[in-house]
Amino acid sequence: MINEQDLVRACQRNDRKAQTAFYNMYKGKLMGVCRRYARSKEEAEDIYQEAFVKIFNNIKSLEKPEAVGAWVRKTVIHTAINYYHANLKFQQNTDYETVVLSNDDYPNILATLSSEDLLALIHQLPDGYRMVFNLYVVDGYNHNEIGQMLGISENTSKSQLSRAKELLRKQLKKLGIVSYERIQ
Amino acid sequence: MNASNNDIDPFEGFFHDKFNDFESEVDDVLWANIEPQLPLPSFSRLILWHLAAAVALLLLSFGLLPRFIASPTTELSHVTTGQSLQNEGTQGSKTLNTESNQGFDKSVSNTQSIEINAHNANPEVAKEQKEEGLEKNKKANSIAEYSTTSTNSNIYEPIASSNIGKRNTTKSVDIVSSKSSKRARKDANKKVIPSSLSTEEYDRIVRATQNTGDYLSTSEEALEPNLEILASKEPVDLSVKFNKARIKTLQRKPNRYFQPSKPVSLYFSAMPLVNYYTITPNGSDSKYVHSIQVDDDNSRIGVYLQAGLKFTLSDKLQLKTGISYTKSSQSISFKVRTDSLVVRSVDNQTADVAFEEQNKTYALSSHYLGTRVDLEYTFLKGDALSHHALVGIEGNTSLNGTAAGKINSFLNIGYGISRQIGDNAYLFIEPTMSIALNHQSDASTLLLVRPNKIGFNIGLNFKIK
Incomplete structure (x- = not known):
């Protein structure tokens, strides 16, 4: 079986079969990243396509094939940020109070909340909040890096994260969730 | 990036764990959209460059083509000249008034001269020399395969020139040898030693003409004009005649390696x-x-x-x-x-x-x-x-x-x-x-x-x- 590094090297030679295998290897994960950063599934698909084209066009410049996982994720995140910048003027803040979850089982909601349900909550965040929340909480960037990536100050990043968390907490509270424990 | 996820609050940890390895289903249509935008494989780019190189080579070939076209034409004309001159030589040998044959085998001419000498000198000695000459002729012809055979055939029987290149030396050598001996006898009968020259002087002149150069001395026809000149009573400057022939020889040998390019x-x-x-x-x-x-x-x-x-x-x-x-x-x-x-x-x-x-x-x-x-x-x-x-x-x-x-x-x-x-x-x-x-x-x-x-x-x- 071909390993990941050999696959990367084959992709660097633009081997079409390797590109297909590489795509199949990462398609689920990268679509997950796109879904988090985008407002809708359609937007996520746009970002996803643009990101994959960039990945295959620039995979030659990848000097360490062993770090390909982090590299593709980073590429998708940067593509999502570019998309966010490009569509800034068309964005509108969503009324957060309109969010309605399908799950009504409040007492056990934390256990039954799927990623898709949580994603629906995140999608309802204002764009700037959503970007900062994803970058900081899920992808592990610090505020300084987020500031550079989004073109905002570090303090703006901090305040936007704080507000995003507050909005999410409120919404989760409505669903009966008031405490959070990390999954072991 | 954040140094660690351990010091983050439970709320952040909850979302991090939920979404860190989150995967989502992908529509197959997306790959169909992405695939046409992918870069060409390396070999395709190479093919493009090879095509460019092929075009360049083609252009280059067109540039050099006239040269290569010109070369065979020149060679053909060269060969044609040679053949025509051979034919002229053959005719000339009949009329006793033509240029010498370049490709004629040396042994043949020697044999001819021996025959001539033999006929005009002592008949017995001449007979021995004639047989010896004919023997040499046979040997030379059998060794010299195509060229000698074809040349001999061309000289005595121009019609038989179509046999050039065929390995029928055994038969043709015999035919040529017998024909050449007959021809030699016939020609020798026609030769008349000028009255002003003795037989020895005549032989000396013939030998001198043989040593004049490769071109003139190695063919039967080379001798005949000289003999004709010798036979005629009109004073002819032999050197002028030979020089002319030499000039023609030089002209007839264009060197293909120095063609203008x-x-x-x-x-x-x-x-x-x-x-x-x-x-x-x-x-x-x-x-x-x-x-x-x-x-x-x-x-x-x-x-x-x-x-x-x-x-x-x-x-x-x-x-x-x-x-x-x-x-x-x-x-x-x-x-x-x-x-x-x-x-x-x-x-x-x-x-x-x-x-x-x-x-x-x-x-x-x-x-x-x-x-x-x-x-x-x-x-x-x-x-x-x-x-x-x-x-x-x-x-x-x-x-x-x-x-x-x-x-x-x-x-x-x-x-x-x-x-x-x-x-x-x-x-x-x-x-x-x-x-x-x-x-x-x-x-x-x-x-x-x-x-x-x-x-x-x-x-x-x-x-x-």
């Missing part, structure tokens, strides 16, 4: 250049990248060196091909709009709100190595100067930077003037414009840059052939 030149040139850029934002980045400016300092200046060969295709058309080296720099500044709002107080009652903008600079200094093929058309050729136009393509690759290994292509257009400065040396100046056919920026950068060039090419051509 199309000139080939070696060229070197250097070109200071000025880069001018066509810059566009990369894809969707156009909405927040603006105020793009090229820094107008010395960074626009570069240098371009090239060397190669110039092949003459026709009087006015030449093909240039060679390698090139380019050193260029670029520095571009632009502004990126961010989503941070900047509020400025205009006066006590109003405030101006705008997006914050960041100034960025994209600077790059690159070295490129490439190859180019150009067609040069000379449209005006004067005594001192000649004017030409040039068009061609160039492919190069960056030796450094993030775009290293990426192939860039250019269309080169130029106008030039050249002047001869030595026996084989020409100086040329050639204002050239080089138009980039693809952008050079990395796709992950914000800008797409086409680094076009304008330069003043100065170089030397040396004719090497």
Whole structure:
């Protein structure tokens, strides 16, 4: 079986079969990243396509094939940020109070909340909040890096994260969730 | 990135764990959309370059084709001349008034001369010499396979020339030998020793004519005009006759290796250049990248060196091909709009709100190595100067930077003037414009840059052939 590094090297030679295998290897994960950063599934698909084209066009410049996982994720995140910048003027803040979850089982909601349900909550965040929340909480960037990536100050990043968390907490509270424990 | 996820609050940890490895289903249609946009496999690019090389080779072949076409024609004419002269020689041997045969075997002529001598000297000795000569003739003919056989056949039986090249030496040798002996006897009967010469003097002259040179002494016909001259009573300057024959021989042997050929030149040139850029934002980045400016300092200046060969295709058309080296720099500044709002107080009652903008600079200094093929058309050729136009393509690759290994292509257009400065040396100046056919920026950068060039090419051509 071909390993990941050999696959990367084959992709660097633009081997079409390797590109297909590489795509199949990462398609689920990268679509997950796109879904988090985008407002809708359609937007996520746009970002996803643009990101994959960039990945295959620039995979030659990848000097360490062993770090390909982090590299593709980073590429998708940067593509999502570019998309966010490009569509800034068309964005509108969503009324957060309109969010309605399908799950009504409040007492056990934390256990039954799927990623898709949580994603629906995140999608309802204002764009700037959503970007900062994803970058900081899920992808592990610090505020300084987020500031550079989004073109905002570090303090703006901090305040936007704080507000995003507050909005999410409120919404989760409505669903009966008031405490959070990390999954072991 | 964050140093650790252990010190984050449970709320963040909850979302991190939920989404860190989150995967989502992907519609198969997306791959169908992505696949056509992927870069071509390397071998496809190679095929493109091979095609370009094949076109260049084809053009080169067209240039050299006339030469190769001319060569067989010359050879044919050469062969034809030889055959016609052989035929003339054959006829001449009958009429006793013609040029000698170049390809005739030495042993045959020796045998003939022996026969002649034998006939005119002592009959018994002559008989022995004749038999000996015929024996030599047989041996020589059997050794000399095609050429001797065909030549002999051609001499005595021109119609049989169609048998040239067939390995029927045994039969033909016998036929030729018997015919040659008959012929020798017949011819010898016709020979008349001039009354003013004794037999010995006659023999001495014959031997002298045999030693005159390869051409005249090795054929039967070489002897006959001399014998004719000797037989005639009119005073003839033998040396004049032989010199004429020698001159003709020299003329009849054109050396194919010294045929005039199309000139080939070696060229070197250097070109200071000025880069001018066509810059566009990369894809969707156009909405927040603006105020793009090229820094107008010395960074626009570069240098371009090239060397190669110039092949003459026709009087006015030449093909240039060679390698090139380019050193260029670029520095571009632009502004990126961010989503941070900047509020400025205009006066006590109003405030101006705008997006914050960041100034960025994209600077790059690159070295490129490439190859180019150009067609040069000379449209005006004067005594001192000649004017030409040039068009061609160039492919190069960056030796450094993030775009290293990426192939860039250019269309080169130029106008030039050249002047001869030595026996084989020409100086040329050639204002050239080089138009980039693809952008050079990395796709992950914000800008797409086409680094076009304008330069003043100065170089030397040396004719090497």
